[in-house]
Amino acid sequence: MVSGQSAAQRYEHAIRLGVDYVEFDVRKTKDLVSVVWHDDYTVSGRLINQFSYGDLTEELGAEALTFDEMLDIAAGKVGLHLDLKEGGYEAEVVSRVRARGALDGLVITSGDEVVLAIKQQFPEIRAGLSLGDELAGAPPWVKLRARLSEAFPHVRLQHCKADFVAVHQQLADFNVLRYCERHALPAWVWTVDEEPALQRFIADPRVTTVITNRPELALQIRKARS
Numbered sequence: 001m002v003s004g005q006s007a008a009q010r011y012e013h014a015i016r017l018g019v020d021y022v023e024f025d026v027r028k029t030k031d032l033v034s035v036v037w038h039d040d041y042t043v044s045g046r047l048i049n050q051f052s053y054g055d056l057t058e059e060l061g062a063e064a065l066t067f068d069e070m071l072d073i074a075a076g077k078v079g080l081h082l083d084l085k086e087g088g089y090e091a092e093v094v095s096r097v098r099a100r101g102a103l104d105g106l107v108i109t110s111g112d113e114v115v116l117a118i119k120q121q122f123p124e125i126r127a128g129l130s131l132g133d134e135l136a137g138a139p140p141w142v143k144l145r146a147r148l149s150e151a152f153p154h155v156r157l158q159h160c161k162a163d164f165v166a167v168h169q170q171l172a173d174f175n176v177l178r179y180c181e182r183h184a185l186p187a188w189v190w191t192v193d194e195e196p197a198l199q200r201f202i203a204d205p206r207v208t209t210v211i212t213n214r215p216e217l218a219l220q221i222r223k224a225r226s
Contacts, residue, residue, distance in 0.1 A: 006062035007036065011073050014215045021079035021107065023190075023211055026067050026093060027086060029053045034067035034093065040085075067096065075100035081211070083130070084110040090117045094125065109188070115160040128188060129153065129160055131176060132168025151175040157185075164208070166190055169197060177206045195221075 005013065011022050024036045033053035041047055042059050057064040074080060080102060082093065087110075097106050108118055109128040118127045131150040149156055151174050153165060164186035167176045172189050180187040189201050190211035201210045202221050212218045 007065045008069065008073055011070070015074060015078045017215050017219060019078060019215050019219070020209070021081040022074050023081040023083060024070055025083045025085050028089065029056055034089070034096075036065040036067060036070050037063075067093065071096060071100050071102070075102035076105075079105040079107065082106065082108050084108055084114050084118075087111075087114045087117060090114060091121060094118075094122055109166040112156055112160045115162050119161040126163045127161075128164040128166040128186075129157060129162035130166045132171045132190075147171070147174075151179075153179065164188060166211070169201065172201070172207075177204070181206045192218075 011024070014022055025038045026034055027037055027048045029035055029051050030049055031052045035048065035053065035056065037048055037060075042051075042056070044059060048056065051059070053066070071080075075097065080097065082097075084090065084093065090108075093108075094103070094106070097103055103125070107126045107128065108115075109130050110118075111130060111133070115127045115129050118125055131153060133146075150167070150171055153176070157165070165176060165180060166188040167190070169189050169192050172187070177187055179185070186208040187206055188209040188211060189207050192198050192201055192210050192212050193214050195217060198210065198212060198214070198218055198221055201207050202218065203225065210218060
């Protein structure tokens with residue numbers, strides 16, 4: 001990230017640097033506008049789907065960005081890594097990317113049911129199962145069951161037909177990378193911002209893609225290794 005820049009400017013900057021993908025999260029507002037926003041909530045504590053887009057732009061200011069504006073910035077210029085936070089509009093987002101002629105560069109990550117819906121409707125699109133979601137507030141037995149299903153994801157991957165896994169860095173070494181290596185499955189690791197961790201994951205042959213908020217540093221490390 002570059003401080004002082006708007007969301008649009010940060011994406012434009014990353015593209016100029018020469019990244020392989022730009023990663024962005026898509027959600028829907030109350031009036032069904034597709035927006036790019038990572039968290040469930042804004043800083044005021046309200047869910048994105050409780051806002052109209054007009055109200056949301058008032059709160060977010062320069063951080064407000066629609067899905068279509070994101071496509072204006074990136075489609076056809078760089079790979080598109082779309083992390084779909086909610087289900088039900090998979091066909092809509094694919095249609096919008098297709099209309100920009102950028103379908104070949106599209107990769108989608110999400111939970112089990114969204115990935116399954118993508119693969120059933122659009123088997124040609126690469127889709128990855130996200131592992132390592134936040135479980136704050138969940139009962140201990142729920143956390144344990146979830147973490148075991150992530151460390152040993154065979155059943156989940158078979159069910160949703162994912163092409164790869166996108167795993168949180170704290171879980172990557174907890175059997176997930178070993179599993180991916182054994183099954184020749186690509187592994188993406190998120191979100192890696194500390195330099196020692198970037199060095200390690202970029203050097204790990206089991207990891208095909210590293211997701212980071214520090215693209216300049218990641219590219220420097222990769223270049224130094226080439």
